[in-house]
Amino acid sequence: MAITVSRPKLNWSERLYLPAIAAGMAITIKHFKNMLFGRTKVTMQYPEEKWDSHMPEHYRGAPALVRDDTGRVRCVACQLCEFICPPRAIKIIPGEIPAGDRFAKVEKFPHEFDIDMIRCIYCGLCEEVCPEQAIYLRKDYAITGFTRADMVHNKEKLLEIGGVMHGVVLKWNEKK
Amino acid sequence: MLVEHEQEHDYETLMADPATSAQLVNVQINGVWHQFPKGTRLIEACEQAGSYIPRYCYHKKLTSPGNCRMCLIEMGLPKMGPDRKPELGEDGKPVINWMPRPQISCAQDVSEGLGVRTDSPLAQECRKGVMEFLLINHPLDCPICDQAGECRLQEFSVEYGNAESRFLENKVKKPKNIELGPRVTLDDERCILCSRCIRFCQEIAHDDVLGFIDRGSHSVLTAHPGKRLENNYSLNTVDICPVGALTSSDFRFQMRVWFLKETKSFCTSCATGCNTIIGTRQDAIYRQTPRENNAVNSSWMCDYGRLNFGYLQSDKRLLQPEILSGDKLIAAEWNVAITHAAVQLKHFSGWEIAILASGRMTNEELWLTSRLAKILGVELIDIVPRQGPGDDILLSTDRNPNMNGAQILGVTRWPGARLRDITDGIISGRVKALVALGENPIEIGLTFAQLQALPAFVVMNLLEDESISAATAVLPSFGFAEKRGSMINGKGRLQRLNRSVRGPGEARDDWEILRDLIQAYSGQNSETDSRPGGIHSIEDVFRQMSESFPQFAGLSLSKIGDLGVQIFGTEATR
Numbered sequence: 001m002a003i004t005v006s007r008p009k010l011n012w013s014e015r016l017y018l019p020a021i022a023a024g025m026a027i028t029i030k031h032f033k034n035m036l037f038g039r040t041k042v043t044m045q046y047p048e049e050k051w052d053s054h055m056p057e058h059y060r061g062a063p064a065l066v067r068d069d070t071g072r073v074r075c076v077a078c079q080l081c082e083f084i085c086p087p088r089a090i091k092i093i094p095g096e097i098p099a100g101d102r103f104a105k106v107e108k109f110p111h112e113f114d115i116d117m118i119r120c121i122y123c124g125l126c127e128e129v130c131p132e133q134a135i136y137l138r139k140d141y142a143i144t145g146f147t148r149a150d151m152v153h154n155k156e157k158l159l160e161i162g163g164v165m166h167g168v169v170l171k172w173n174e175k176k
Numbered sequence: 177m178l179v180e181h182e183q184e185h186d187y188e189t190l191m192a193d194p195a196t197s198a199q200l201v202n203v204q205i206n207g208v209w210h211q212f213p214k215g216t217r218l219i220e221a222c223e224q225a226g227s228y229i230p231r232y233c234y235h236k237k238l239t240s241p242g243n244c245r246m247c248l249i250e251m252g253l254p255k256m257g258p259d260r261k262p263e264l265g266e267d268g269k270p271v272i273n274w275m276p277r278p279q280i281s282c283a284q285d286v287s288e289g290l291g292v293r294t295d296s297p298l299a300q301e302c303r304k305g306v307m308e309f310l311l312i313n314h315p316l317d318c319p320i321c322d323q324a325g326e327c328r329l330q331e332f333s334v335e336y337g338n339a340e341s342r343f344l345e346n347k348v349k350k351p352k353n354i355e356l357g358p359r360v361t362l363d364d365e366r367c368i369l370c371s372r373c374i375r376f377c378q379e380i381a382h383d384d385v386l387g388f389i390d391r392g393s394h395s396v397l398t399a400h401p402g403k404r405l406e407n408n409y410s411l412n413t414v415d416i417c418p419v420g421a422l423t424s425s426d427f428r429f430q431m432r433v434w435f436l437k438e439t440k441s442f443c444t445s446c447a448t449g450c451n452t453i454i455g456t457r458q459d460a461i462y463r464q465t466p467r468e469n470n471a472v473n474s475s476w477m478c479d480y481g482r483l484n485f486g487y488l489q490s491d492k493r494l495l496q497p498e499i500l501s502g503d504k505l506i507a508a509e510w511n512v513a514i515t516h517a518a519v520q521l522k523h524f525s526g527w528e529i530a531i532l533a534s535g536r537m538t539n540e541e542l543w544l545t546s547r548l549a550k551i552l553g554v555e556l557i558d559i560v561p562r563q564g565p566g567d568d569i570l571l572s573t574d575r576n577p578n579m580n581g582a583q584i585l586g587v588t589r590w591p592g593a594r595l596r597d598i599t600d601g602i603i604s605g606r607v608k609a610l611v612a613l614g615e616n617p618i619e620i621g622l623t624f625a626q627l628q629a630l631p632a633f634v635v636m637n638l639l640e641d642e643s644i645s646a647a648t649a650v651l652p653s654f655g656f657a658e659k660r661g662s663m664i665n666g667k668g669r670l671q672r673l674n675r676s677v678r679g680p681g682e683a684r685d686d687w688e689i690l691r692d693l694i695q696a697y698s699g700q701n702s703e704t705d706s707r708p709g710g711i712h713s714i715e716d717v718f719r720q721m722s723e724s725f726p727q728f729a730g731l732s733l734s735k736i737g738d739l740g741v742q743i744f745g746t747e748a749t750r
Contacts, residue, residue, distance in 0.1 A: 078319035079432045094429045107353060108320040108429050131319045171316055
């Protein structure tokens with residue numbers, strides 16, 4: 001079904017266009033004046049200045065693995081992020097936590113966890129799908145490297161970016 | 177068997193019809209009348225009628241204990257008049273007296289005039305309640321549970337369960353990660369006490385080692401003290417476990433099931449040829465599971481066959497064709513290696529050559545082998561018999577999957593009868609060339625030095641063994657999961673292998689190697705000059721083979737189908 005959008009009814013001054021052009025010009029001149037006296041600045045002097053403090057709360061940067069307050073790597077290698085990842089950037093090789101380990105109750109951990117940052121599209125589906133609150137998109141945006149291999153973040157690198165996440169659910173403690 | 181009831185058919189005449197009333201009974205399922213043979217389980221009847229009833233403990237190949245209560249339905253019997261005849265309603269069908277309480281459909285056979293409501297408010301409420309009880313103590317293990325993705329509890333929880341738990345108390349703690357046997361790992365917290373594994377061990381494997389101990393919420397599955405679940409069929413309990421309580425120690429944590437590509441195939445570890453599904457991802461095999469075929473293996477397979485695929489992924493795989501140059505083997509191009517082998521064989525006349533074929537080859541390969549023998553003029557050809565301990569469940573004493581094929585296709589009449597002649601001929605020096613196809617000649621009693629003394633020793637195999645370094649030409653071939661082809665099992669059933677992974681390195685399909693060898697030796701592709709068309713695909717091999725052997729008449733690889741075709745003998749139903 002086609003939707004008909006009715007055109008707004010313009011009054012006489014609006015149809016003349018000239019007042020609107022004058023108003024727009026006034027704004028432009030105001031900005032020009034501010035620039036001239038150094039009151040506004042539009043160019044950020046990157047990389048001397050960084051984006052970091054300007055980043056919005058919801059910014060999606062590099063995905064990273066986190067530890068919780070107990071020091072455990074949150075990831076249990078369920079491979080749901082590997083499954084959901086649209087560009088197939090994630091590769092996980094699961095391992096078994098040996099009996100006697102502090103976290104033996106969890107049984108499974110990521111033996112290897114690689115994210116190919118050339119492939120990653122920063123969509124955040126890995127964070128959304130994770131049932132263990134283990135992977136988060138951090139605010140890191142300057143992901144560079146000299147080789148393709150440099151651009152693959154391994155488990156150590158991911159944990160380094162991720163750091164410790166406070167306030168996550170501790171579902172693997174002994175009482176649960 | 178399901179017969180849709182014709183609307184205008186009068187109930188009385190149906191009852192009076194001897195052909196139908198003898199075997200078939202009328203059952204009303206969700207308001208529609210159907211006919212089923214006497215003795216059909218109600219849960220099966222409903223499934224056939226298109227109303228699947230969820231179940232945990234019921235398995236159609238096992239007895240029904242009725243302990244999970246998931247298959248509760250509303251049921252009613254025909255209302256009887258004073259004359260002990262069913263009262264008929266306005267539509268001419270019996271009026272049903274509905275029972276006030278729900279019944280389990282897995283322990284109930286269909287009977288005349290039975291009425292069932294599988295989706296009534298009462299049945300829905302029952303399922304919801306059962307799901308809530310089952311999930312009370314169930315751990316939140318799904319992210320690490322191997323069953324996730326093929327878990328009945330997950331599936332029915334989505335379909336019939338509640339989104340949230342009302343349980344506020346602490347969950348009951350039970351033992352986790354127990355080695356129940358050498359191949360099975362048990363997690364008691366995940367167990368929903370359906371008893372399928374216990375019944376399987378009693379009824380199918382005849383090794384009654386499992387049972388429940390303790391009571392109420394503390395009930396756990398365990399092996400009898402001092403015993404382990406170590407029979408050769410133990411991994412079937414993992415397949416039938418509806419949840420992740422029993423997991424395969426071999427497959428544990430290797431790969432999530434939703435990544436696996438499933439290919440229908442059959443097991444080549446013995447002459448039974450159990451139908452299987454091969455689970456692969458990115459050209460790696462992760463597991464084999466049985467596939468139902470009531471003419472071969474019911475729903476089961478033995479652990480030995482199931483786990484016998486690791487060799488396809490071993491470091492010992494031959495990856496590159498090699499030829500002898502000077503005194504050592506060097507890598508060669510395929511056409512060079514094939515030509516080299518053919519030229520070597522041309523130096524000898526037929527009675528100086530022996531062919532050692534294998535009962536592990538497919539029909540197509542065996543047929544090409546017999547053609548090769550004919551073209552070379554070889555009389556000395558045999559396969560290596562392979563025996564092992566069998567049982568009266570599935571495992572056959574004949575460990576060659578295609579001994580019948582070798583006999584039908586004329587490669588050998590009495591398998592193993594000419595092996596003695598081959599070894600004697602080589603030792604005496606009368607036989608100067610040996611073609612070993614998928615077999616290690618050292619296993620039939622030859623020594624490395626005797627093989628090395630042969631002027632020509634052509635090997636087509638997939639694994640490197642001690643005889644390889646004595647070869648003059650090495651032709652790496654494919655394993656059972658890497659190729660298409662057919663085999664005939666011990667009971668005369670023709671079955672089809674499907675390709676589930678690509679072969680490693682430069683290895684090639686066996687039939688291609690044999691075809692090229694024949695072509696390089698004889699200079700022609702087709703069997704005889706009179707027969708039109710050469711061999712360009714495995715279908716061509718099968719077509720030409722079926723022209724010479726009446727057993728395969730009218731068949732093709734695609735016509736064999738997923739369940740195979742009985743070409744001789746009788747179907748053994750279990």
